[in-house]
Amino acid sequence: MFESIWAEIVGFFTPERFRxxxxxxxxxxxxIVVIKILNTLTSRVTRRHLSQQYKMLIRKGxxxxxxVVLLFIVLHLxxxxxxxxxxxxxxxxxxxxxxxxxxxxxxxxxxxxxSEKPFEIGDVIKMExxxxxxxxxxxxxxxxxxxDNQYIRIxxxxxxxxxxxxxxxxxxxxxxxxxxxxYKTDINHLKSVxxxxxAANPFCLDEPEPLIVFTKFGDSALEFLFGVWFYKTDFxxxxxxxxxxxxxxxxREGIEIPFPHLSLYSGxxxxxxxxxxxxxxxxxx
Amino acid sequence: xVKRNPKNELxxxxxxxxxxxxxxxxxxxxxxxxxxxxxxxxxxxxxxxETDPAPLHEVKGVKRRQDLSFSRWVVGRDVSTVQFVxxxxxxxxxxxxxxxxxxxTGRDALFFMxxxxxxxxxxxxxxxxxxCELPSLILSNTWFGEPTSGELCYAxxxxxxxxxxxxEKHPYTAICPVSVRNRAPKELNxxxxxxxxxxxxxxRGRERLWTNxxxxxxxxxxxxxxxxxxxxxxxxxxxxxxxCEARExxxxxxxxxxxxxxxxxxGF
Numbered sequence: 001m002f003e004s005i006w007a008e009i010v011g012f013f014t015p016e017r018f019r020x021x022x023x024x025x026x027x028x029x030x031x032i033v034v035i036k037i038l039n040t041l042t043s044r045v046t047r048r049h050l051s052q053q054y055k056m057l058i059r060k061g062x063x064x065x066x067x068v069v070l071l072f073i074v075l076h077l078x079x080x081x082x083x084x085x086x087x088x089x090x091x092x093x094x095x096x097x098x099x100x101x102x103x104x105x106x107x108x109x110x111x112x113x114x115s116e117k118p119f120e121i122g123d124v125i126k127m128e129x130x131x132x133x134x135x136x137x138x139x140x141x142x143x144x145x146x147x148d149n150q151y152i153r154i155x156x157x158x159x160x161x162x163x164x165x166x167x168x169x170x171x172x173x174x175x176x177x178x179x180x181x182x183y184k185t186d187i188n189h190l191k192s193v194x195x196x197x198x199a200a201n202p203f204c205l206d207e208p209e210p211l212i213v214f215t216k217f218g219d220s221a222l223e224f225l226f227g228v229w230f231y232k233t234d235f236x237x238x239x240x241x242x243x244x245x246x247x248x249x250x251x252r253e254g255i256e257i258p259f260p261h262l263s264l265y266s267g268x269x270x271x272x273x274x275x276x277x278x279x280x281x282x283x284x285x
Numbered sequence: 286x287v288k289r290n291p292k293n294e295l296x297x298x299x300x301x302x303x304x305x306x307x308x309x310x311x312x313x314x315x316x317x318x319x320x321x322x323x324x325x326x327x328x329x330x331x332x333x334x335e336t337d338p339a340p341l342h343e344v345k346g347v348k349r350r351q352d353l354s355f356s357r358w359v360v361g362r363d364v365s366t367v368q369f370v371x372x373x374x375x376x377x378x379x380x381x382x383x384x385x386x387x388x389x390t391g392r393d394a395l396f397f398m399x400x401x402x403x404x405x406x407x408x409x410x411x412x413x414x415x416x417c418e419l420p421s422l423i424l425s426n427t428w429f430g431e432p433t434s435g436e437l438c439y440a441x442x443x444x445x446x447x448x449x450x451x452x453e454k455h456p457y458t459a460i461c462p463v464s465v466r467n468r469a470p471k472e473l474n475x476x477x478x479x480x481x482x483x484x485x486x487x488x489r490g491r492e493r494l495w496t497n498x499x500x501x502x503x504x505x506x507x508x509x510x511x512x513x514x515x516x517x518x519x520x521x522x523x524x525x526x527x528x529c530e531a532r533e534x535x536x537x538x539x540x541x542x543x544x545x546x547x548x549x550x551x552g553f
Contacts, residue, residue, distance in 0.1 A: 170433050199425065206427035206440035207379070207477075231426055231437050 024077050028070065035066035051120050056136065102157070103140060109156035110139040119166040126165040127154060168232050172205060175228050175238060179246070180221030182256035187214065190224070193253055197245050198228050203238040205229040220260045294340040295456055296489055296528060298368040298409060301341065309369060310339040311404060311457045314421045316369070317344075317353055323362050325408060328353035329419050338456040341367065358416050360408045370405040371459060371494050372418060372529045373482040377438045379427050382445040386475040388467045388503075396445040396465065399458035400482060402494060405529070421457035429479050438479060445475075449521060452493075459487055459494035462519050469505035481512070483532040488518045488525035495519050497531075 013021075039062050046055050076082060097104065114137065119125050123134050125144065130152055132144035141153045167173070181190060191212050198210040211227035226246075230238045250257060301307050307318045312335045317328040330353065380398055388394050401422040407413040427440035445463075446452050452460060461480065467473040478501065485496040498515035518525035 171435065171437070172428050172432055202423050202425045204425065206381075206425050208428065208432065229428065231428075234426070 020077060024074055027073055027077060031066065031070040031073065035063060035070075038062050038066070051117070054114070056121075057114060057139075060138075102155075106140040106156045109160040110137075110141075113137070113142075113156055113160055118164060119169070123169065124167040126167055127159065127162055130154070131167070171232055172208075172229055173232055173235070174208075174211070175230060175235070175242075177226045177228070177242070177246070178215075179224045179226055180218055180257060181224065181250075182258045183222060185222060185255055187222070189253070190255060193249055193255065194224075194226050194246075197242065197249055198226075201228075201238065201242050201245060203230055203234040203241060205231065221258045295338060296369055296371060297340070298366050299341045300366045302343075303365075306344045307341050308339070308344050309341040310336050311369075311421050312336055312338050312455060313401075313457050314404060314419060316404070316406070316419065317355070318367060319355075320365065323359065325358040325360050325364075325367075325416065326355040327358060327406065327416060328355045331423070341369075356417070358408070360414060360416075364408045364410065364414070366409040368407045368409055368413070370407055370529050371402040371487045371489070372405045373400070373459070373485050373487060373496065373532065374403055374420065374424070374439055375418070375483070375532065377429065377436065378424070378441045378480045378482050379429050379438045379477050380441045380443045380445070380480055381477045382475060383442055386445060388465055388473040388475060390467055390470055390472055393464060393466045394447075396443075396447060396463045397449060397452050398441075398443045398445060398461045398463055398480070399452060399455065400441065400461050400480070400496065401457055402459050402487065429477075436479075454492055459496050460519075460521075461485065461496040462498040462521060464498065464500045466500065466502045469503055469508075471505070473503045484514055484534070486518075486527050486531050487529035488522075489528045490522040490525050493522065494528075495522060495525055 039059050042058050042062065043055065046058065050058070072082060075085065119134055119137075121134050121137060124131065125134055130144070130146065132146040132150075132152060135143045135145050135151075139156070141155050142159055144152050144154065146152060194212050195210065198204045199206070204210065205228070208229045210229070211225065213225040213227075215223045215225050217223075228238065228242060247257075249255075295309065295311065301318070301320060303320045303322060305319065309316045309318070313331060315330045315332060315336070317326075317330070318341070319326040378400060386394075401420065401424060404419045404421055406416040406419070408416055424439035424441060427438050429436045429438045444451070449460075461482075463478070463480075465473065465475065465478075480499065482496070485499075488495040495518065497517070498519040500513040500515065502511040502513070504510065518527065
């Protein structure tokens with residue numbers, strides 16, 4: 001039996017077939033080398049002029065086009081009629097097109113997004129509740145890495161149809177801190193304390209100046225918005241330091257941060273509810 | 286007898302013994318140094334209050350301070366000399382006069398600004414290995430330009446003194462003379478000035494550190510101010526020696542939008 005299989009294999013490799021296989025092998029190797037050279041050359045040419053996603057798009061375009069061309073060359077060398085295959089491919093293409101409407105939608109959304117350029121690789125984006133760093137922008141989806149190191153794939157169609165925030169688009173940002181202080185607090189003193197806190201923190205930008213807004217008379221506190229500007233990479237440094245500094249400074253200055261409380265009145269508008277202290281009855285053994 | 290000037294001695298190269306703890310004080314910055322056979326150990330601290338400057342000296346009776354966070358540098362066995370070099374900060378500085386200044390049209394004004402230096406730690410010989418750079422004062426960040434496309438700088442409040450005698454002789458500052466020439470048809474509100482310190486050399490004088498002189502020619506809000514960096518040492522002190530080269534070579538004239546005016550940011 002083994003001998004018959006071996007005879008068939010030897011019979012299959014006629015000198016002509018063997019020559020064709022060698023030619024195919026050479027064509028495949030040469031094709032892969034040409035694709036690699038083309039990719040390297042375009043990477044070098046576009047290194048300074050194009051953004052990361054355009055470079056990636058060009059690289060992928062060259063790779064996929066090269067692979068298709070290589071496939072046709074191999075088929076041609078094998079003696080397959082390309083015209084018939086293309087005709088069949090058209091029919092198959094329509095069928096695949098119907099079956100992959102979502103993919104096509106993502107693809108077109110991807111093209112729109114690449115031309116619109118709402119963010120770049122390395123930007124921090126926020127969509128609904130997801131926040132992360134953009135790893136790649138592909139034709140079908142955008143891949144991001146969240147700060148707790150999870151890999152998330154967002155389809156382009158969803159990105160295009162939703163509200164998207166590019167957090168790191170501009171070099172500086174404002175951190176808004178909502179503060180509540182007791183009603184007895186001297187507002188001018190509070191404002192000067194907040195200004196001093198901002199001035200003493202090296203991560204807080206001197207300019208644009210910090211924003212201090214008296215927002216409302218809250219249920220339990222006077223409410224303020226304290227907005228400090230920072231360079232986009234200093235977010236965590238500023239957040240960690242300024243919150244602690246506010247607490248420590250408020251403690252030193254005697255500025256009370258009240259917790260929600262409720263006053264009960266019994267009839268009269270401002271008189272407190274009368275309280276009678278009753279002695280605890282002695283328990284009998 | 287020559288009067289000892291600790292501020293001046295701060296910048297001299299010093300050869301120091303192995304396995305002994307040393308300390309140098311730049312008033313607002315204290316550096317601790319220790320050398321083993323091949324490695325150097327370096328730590329820094331910022332005292333809450335300014336201390337007297339003191340050149341590198343042995344801290345007797347102490348082998349190691351547990352409260353300090355040392356970094357270790359592999360420098361080699363033949364390296365036993367340290368030199369502290371005053372250098373300019375690594376980013377531009379936006380100087381704001383404590384009291385806003387106005388320069389009428391056609392007038393010239395000379396100001397002296399004290400710029401906090403950075404201390405570069407060099408291990409020698411042979412050619413000086415830069416171990417690290419330590420800011421003598423931690424300056425706050427600030428933004429110069431539009432919120433969408435500006436430049437990150439350090440903020441500096443300056444008294445912008447008009448005479449040398451008024452400037453305090455701190456070991457951690459270098460004096461930058463700034464000549465402002467108002468060539469605009471209206472008065473110049475000198476609210477802030479972006480000083481490109483990366484183009485400035487540092488010179489060592491008998492008592493003070495100096496930088497090149499700056500000449501700022503203001504031509505109106507619509508035009509860029511013309512900033513010229515003086516060649517060589519300033520003329521306000523004698524026998525100045527260049528101790529630190531500028532981080533970036535200065536072009537003859539830098540056209541930069543050096544003056545900026547208060548801009549209100551609304552909305553939250």
